Amino acid sequence: MAAPTTLSRWMAFRQRERLTCDLVDSEALTSMSKGEVEDYNDLRRRVISQDRVFYTPDLESLELMLADLLADQMESSSVASHMLSVSGRSGMGKSTAVQALGRFYDRRWRKQEGRNDDESFIPVVYVGVEPATTPKSLMESLAAFFNLPQYDLSVTRRMTQSQIKRAVVETMERAGTRLVILDEVHNIRSNRQAGMDAATTMKMFTDEIDATFVIAGIDLDRAELFQGDMGLQLDGRRRAHDMRGYSRPNMNDDEDPWLTFLDAWEEDLPLLKQAPSSLRQHASYIWDRTSGSVGSVRALLAGAARAAILSGEESISRPTLEGVGIDAHAEAERRTRAKSESSTKASAATGRKKAG
Numbered sequence: 001m002a003a004p005t006t007l008s009r010w011m012a013f014r015q016r017e018r019l020t021c022d023l024v025d026s027e028a029l030t031s032m033s034k035g036e037v038e039d040y041n042d043l044r045r046r047v048i049s050q051d052r053v054f055y056t057p058d059l060e061s062l063e064l065m066l067a068d069l070l071a072d073q074m075e076s077s078s079v080a081s082h083m084l085s086v087s088g089r090s091g092m093g094k095s096t097a098v099q100a101l102g103r104f105y106d107r108r109w110r111k112q113e114g115r116n117d118d119e120s121f122i123p124v125v126y127v128g129v130e131p132a133t134t135p136k137s138l139m140e141s142l143a144a145f146f147n148l149p150q151y152d153l154s155v156t157r158r159m160t161q162s163q164i165k166r167a168v169v170e171t172m173e174r175a176g177t178r179l180v181i182l183d184e185v186h187n188i189r190s191n192r193q194a195g196m197d198a199a200t201t202m203k204m205f206t207d208e209i210d211a212t213f214v215i216a217g218i219d220l221d222r223a224e225l226f227q228g229d230m231g232l233q234l235d236g237r238r239r240a241h242d243m244r245g246y247s248r249p250n251m252n253d254d255e256d257p258w259l260t261f262l263d264a265w266e267e268d269l270p271l272l273k274q275a276p277s278s279l280r281q282h283a284s285y286i287w288d289r290t291s292g293s294v295g296s297v298r299a300l301l302a303g304a305a306r307a308a309i310l311s312g313e314e315s316i317s318r319p320t321l322e323g324v325g326i327d328a329h330a331e332a333e334r335r336t337r338a339k340s341e342s343s344t345k346a347s348a349a350t351g352r353k354k355a356g
């Protein structure tokens with residue numbers, strides 16, 4: 001499904017229900033016709049592929065930080081800290097986390113206000129910033145989110161940046177917008193030729209809108225948005241969270257977050273012979289493969305589950321996991337770690353020899 005970057009897509013995302021399927025026992029599968037098995041397996045593949053949101057330690061921290069900021073925004077007049085920034089490398093789950101938080105508050109505020117189906121109430125706005133976005137095109141994307149005919153691209157192109165900003169600010173005020181999520185903000189570039197500094201635009205915009213901003217992107221400390229004098233001022237106003245993924249598991253602790261994360265994944269995979277908590281025996285191996293990155297875990301476990309359906313094995317074994325290739329970054333990180341571990345071992349061995 002495409003990112004929910006227009007109002008209608010956001011509405012669909014907010015309301016979307018999860019796809020589920022019943023698990024039949026393996027004998028029942030053998031008594032199905034070929035066509036029935038194909039349909040059943042197709043459904044299971046779709047269940048495996050769908051997006052899910054598990055409650056990770058990163059998501060837990062973000063939820064608390066955002067709850068604080070929203071409370072501050074409602075109760076205090078200072079603009080000083082109404083921005084939450086979510087940084088981290090690709091695949092760490094930034095978009096998933098900020099979208100999940102946006103959906104949570106959207107549903108909650110609608111319920112609180114009794115405006116569940118009121119289309120004029122738009123408490124949450126989500127924009128995915130496209131590559132090489134300038135301050136003006138950022139404003140255009142915000143206008144486009146609302147999908148209003150008067151802010152059609154052909155119109156906004158002829159407007160000045162501050163006219164569009166005015167229009168966006170007014171629309172947000174009217175729509176009761178309280179949370180603005182800007183994703184992929186590493187894509188924002190200053191347009192110096194046009195005298196447009198990304199940080200200046202953003203600062204003016206956040207000063208004018210009485211909403212909390214959540215921005216997400218890759219390595220935000222180096223983002224153009226936070227450079228220059230204005231950038232530094234903006235930088236000083238944000239509360240930052242760096243997505244780190246999971247740390248190496250402590251296998252002696254049954255409640256280790258990594259182990260419970262794998263349990264959650266396992267429970268969600270529609271495999272007919274996967275015994276509960278049996279992924280735990282591969283916990284160290286899976287961590288080594290993925291370095292604790294949520295996106296890499298998804299690729300590995302979804303790939304393994306699909307392979308287990310195809311082979312008829314119906315459970316995830318070590319060879320199945322070994323047969324699944326994942327993102328280049330995770331694989332490279334694993335090789336580097338293996339190299340440094342083997343050189344540490346070698347120097348420890350030389351040290352022992354010398355000492356002996």
Ligand SMILES: Nc1ncnc2c1ncn2[C@@H]1O[C@H](COP(=O)(O)OP(=O)(O)OP(=O)(O)O)[C@@H](O)[C@H]1O
Pocket residue numbers: 051052053054055056059088089090091092093094095096097217218294295296298
């Ligand atoms: N909390 C989570 N629970 C389950 N799956 C998750 C979670 N967070 C992320 N994922 C999965 O991991 C993958 C990467 O997540 P996401 O796209 O959110 O990462 P990202 O940090 O935004 O990456 P990029 O910088 O490339 O945009 C997705 O397939 C997503 O479904």
Ligand SMILES: [Mg+2]
Pocket residue numbers: 094095096183184
């Ligand atoms: Mg993303």
